[in-house]
Amino acid sequence: MSGIIPIFERELYSYFRSPVAYVFIIVFLMASTSCTFFLGGFYDSQQASLEIFFLFHPWLYLFLIPAVGMRLWAEERQARTDELLLTFPIHPFSVVLGKFLAGWIFIGLALLLTFPMIITVNYLGQPDPGPIFTGYLGSFLMAGAYLAISICTSALTKNQVISFVLSVVICLILVLLGWGVLNESLNNLFPVWIADLINQFSFTTHFDAIKRGVIDFADVTYFCSIIGIMLLLNVRIITTSEGR
């Protein structure tokens, strides 16, 4: 497991060296707050909670997180630095994990910067702190799952655009599987247990549960397993790929 820290540090710094970090943070902050206030009707809801704020996270992440993840391998492939990285005496999993953690912490940082929302809601009323805390935790976990998928698609190609599109599509499917409208038509098509099973594969289903203030073991396990499986798949891709 050695070598993770320098790789993590390098990746995290490299976000801030390029405009990507600043663009991402600004867009994320602006989009998440304007969605809450304008699309979600935060004031009209007359509720001192961040439920509306979290409601938009799966949709925002859909486009923003693939943008964070797409460079992680594609850029290395393009510059051929993967040939250095993968010939250092460290396990490929350490490289993957170091990269993933760098991206995740970066997104976590952007998420932390939404703290004025907490101040606002506390100013306006007396919110229950439980769902706010679990909402952030759930959002962070879900972001990890999105990111793990994005890094994985990034390893498949040296073209960042292809990597971006692929991961948006995969994440979109995982979001839609739990979407109310689709659910109803699934219920009509399949027996209930199949519809439920499909439903269980969705980001939305598990995030909804967490953001209501209940940290269920199953929901946490779901996100952690997506992350784990995607990272392992990523290791497999980089060690066997012939496209180099």
Next chain:
Amino acid sequence: MIEVVEISRNFGKFQAVNQVSFRVQKKEILGFLGPNGAGKSTTMKMLTGYLQPSSGDASICGYSITKETIKAQAAIGYLPESAPSYGEMKVEEFLRFVGKVRGLNGKRLKFQIEKILEDTSLKTVRNQLIDTLSKGYRQRTCLAQSLLHDPPVLLLDEPTDGLDPNQKHEVRKLISQLKEDRTILVSTHILEEVEAICSRVIILSEGKIVGDGTPEELLSKSTYHNAINLKISVQSNQDAQQILLEIPSVDKVEISSSQDQTLGFVVFAKQGNFILEEVKECLDQNKFKIEEMSVEKGRLDEVFRQMTKVEVP
């Protein structure tokens, strides 16, 4: 020490490397020679663990690259073909990163970085972004990276590619100094490089080894081996060429230049025998005025072309 046993690699149906075996001892600089696409880089990539061999194995300092990959990788310093590095980093920062990933830290890391910056003449650009450096400096930065952990085995894929003659000279000098306590494998398609630094050469063609020996041994396979380059003053060329051809040990005589009264010849020896004395004697007898005379060791490019000639059916 590097030991390669029947290593092969296929890309789909294409066989890039086909049952290649060789050994490189300590203090040896093995030149890996071959035309583009002969499988040099693919072999190197397999030795570093970057590519998995389709079959066969290699060991680096006794560690199998397929089974004990990490231990083998720790013993290797690798300069990939395109000399990649992170452009957004500064030279020293990049070296510190590589050092840390390789498990160096504290005083040792600091000491090694200073030493390597000195050895590769990068001190003046240590705080410059790699992206802003010229090709030569970038190449050396990547070379520096491969030397940082003082590896017993060095794999250098075209280390002088794209450098100017002065830089080439510097890098070759550095590699020759490094051989003292190391095993070095250098791939190249520059023939002069082989003669300049390599103690042994392997010629690859279409994924197979087609030649293996010291540069001298390979040169002796050239038709130019022990041929004589000659410049003489004559009255009529017909005479001189005919007279030279009549020497029993001479195979053939080619005219290489003709200028006024001065004629240049290449006199080829039969079976590469040493014919200097006979030719000299013959010229003296016929009272030719010798202006220049030298014995050729052979021409590597000719041997190279012969060995790597792809047969078209």
